[in-house]
Amino acid sequence: MAITQFPRLRFGHLPTPLEPLDRLSDYLGGPRIWVKRDDCTGLSTGGNKTRKLEFLMAAALEGGADCVITQGATQSNHARQTAAAAARLGLGCHILLEDRTGSEEMAYNHSGNVMLDVLHGATIERHPGGTDMVAEMERFAAELRAEGKSPYIIPGGGSNETGALGYVECARELMVQADAMKLKIDALVHATGSSGTQAGLVAGLAALDSDIELLGIGVRAPREKQEAMVRDLATRTLKHLGLGADIANLKVEANCDYVGPGYGLPTEGMKSAVSLLARLEGLLFDPVYSGKGLDGLIDLTRKGRFAGAANIVFLHTGGSAALFGYPALWEND
Ligand SMILES: *Cc1c(COP(=O)(O)O)cnc(C)c1O
Numbered sequence: 001m002a003i004t005q006f007p008r009l010r011f012g013h014l015p016t017p018l019e020p021l022d023r024l025s026d027y028l029g030g031p032r033i034w035v036k037r038d039d040c041t042g043l044s045t046g047g048n049k050t051r052k053l054e055f056l057m058a059a060a061l062e063g064g065a066d067c068v069i070t071q072g073a074t075q076s077n078h079a080r081q082t083a084a085a086a087a088r089l090g091l092g093c094h095i096l097l098e099d100r101t102g103s104e105e106m107a108y109n110h111s112g113n114v115m116l117d118v119l120h121g122a123t124i125e126r127h128p129g130g131t132d133m134v135a136e137m138e139r140f141a142a143e144l145r146a147e148g149k150s151p152y153i154i155p156g157g158g159s160n161e162t163g164a165l166g167y168v169e170c171a172r173e174l175m176v177q178a179d180a181m182k183l184k185i186d187a188l189v190h191a192t193g194s195s196g197t198q199a200g201l202v203a204g205l206a207a208l209d210s211d212i213e214l215l216g217i218g219v220r221a222p223r224e225k226q227e228a229m230v231r232d233l234a235t236r237t238l239k240h241l242g243l244g245a246d247i248a249n250l251k252v253e254a255n256c257d258y259v260g261p262g263y264g265l266p267t268e269g270m271k272s273a274v275s276l277l278a279r280l281e282g283l284l285f286d287p288v289y290s291g292k293g294l295d296g297l298i299d300l301t302r303k304g305r306f307a308g309a310a311n312i313v314f315l316h317t318g319g320s321a322a323l324f325g326y327p328a329l330w331e332n333d
Pocket of ligand 1: 047048077078157159191192193194195196197198286289290317318319320
């Protein structure tokens with residue numbers, strides 16, 4: 001793969017560990033479940049955006065940027081990791097937050113990731129739900145340019161063909177790791193949102209000719225839209241890599257049955273999954289992404305979706321900082 005042709009900075013703690021979840025596996029009585037610890041990538045409590053930012057921030061610096069602009073939901077992990085990466089590189093960081101949940105809770109609006117954005121020195125501008133955030137970023141960039149600044153726009157979630165390269169690389173990292181452990185991985189499961197993580201993995205696994213079954217658990221869009229987003233970005237990412245072959249046959253699967261009432265809105269399944277893992281494995285997951293992903297993994301395992309599989313890997317995409325935006329969820333557990 002020609003991935004080395006792209007500029008990349010190295011600030012992630014990579015490779016991330018691949019660990020067995022033995023108490024969860026025993027509890028579910030199905031295949032052995034493993035966790036790929038992308039919650040341990042470094043950068044301000046870690047998470048999946050670190051891998052994308054290694055490529056995105058390198059592109060920003062190569063283009064001569066002195067600041068970055070990005071956008072996300074109020075409790076965006078992507079915004080927080082971007083603010084941390086910008087701080088580390090001495091770049092300005094401007095974050096546009098969209099109110100996607102309508103929550104008026106103090107903690108949701110000011111603690112967790114929001115607090116960390118400010119702590120890392122980013123500016124925050126808030127917008128109501130439904131705002132055209134892409135247009136707002138363009139407007140903000142024009143204003144900065146008029147002041148003589150050189151902004152670089154990073155899309156929401158870092159999900160474009162540059163950011164997705166981080167997960168093309170992750171697919172390779174996981175294969176090398178599994179080979180060294182003599183582990184045959186049957187399926188890889190993770191939370192999918194703005195689609196860059198799954199698109200990078202789809203592209204990376206296809207490029208490696210891997211037969212690992214990849215399953216995204218949606219946190220926002222309905223299935224058809226989610227799968228189309230992933231397929232589109234995976235296709236563009238493969239083209240970006242100069243690997244156009246077989247792209248018509250890309251396998252993309254997103255199960256969007258665990259979203260509940262909407263993006264960032266808690267579900268009972270998410271609450272149970274997050275507390276189960278906190279108590280069985282001592283691990284933290286989050287209410288918006290990895291908790292819903294886990295809910296899907298646990299429920300589908302119980303329903304026999306992985307019958308016959310020996311080893312399932314759950315990609316832990318991080319997000320635990322968002323727990324502090326939802327302090328009341330487990331109060332009466
Ligand atoms: C952003 C994010 C995801 C989803 O990744 P996408 O590339 O946006 O699909 C999953 N989990 C966490 C914790 C995230 O912050």
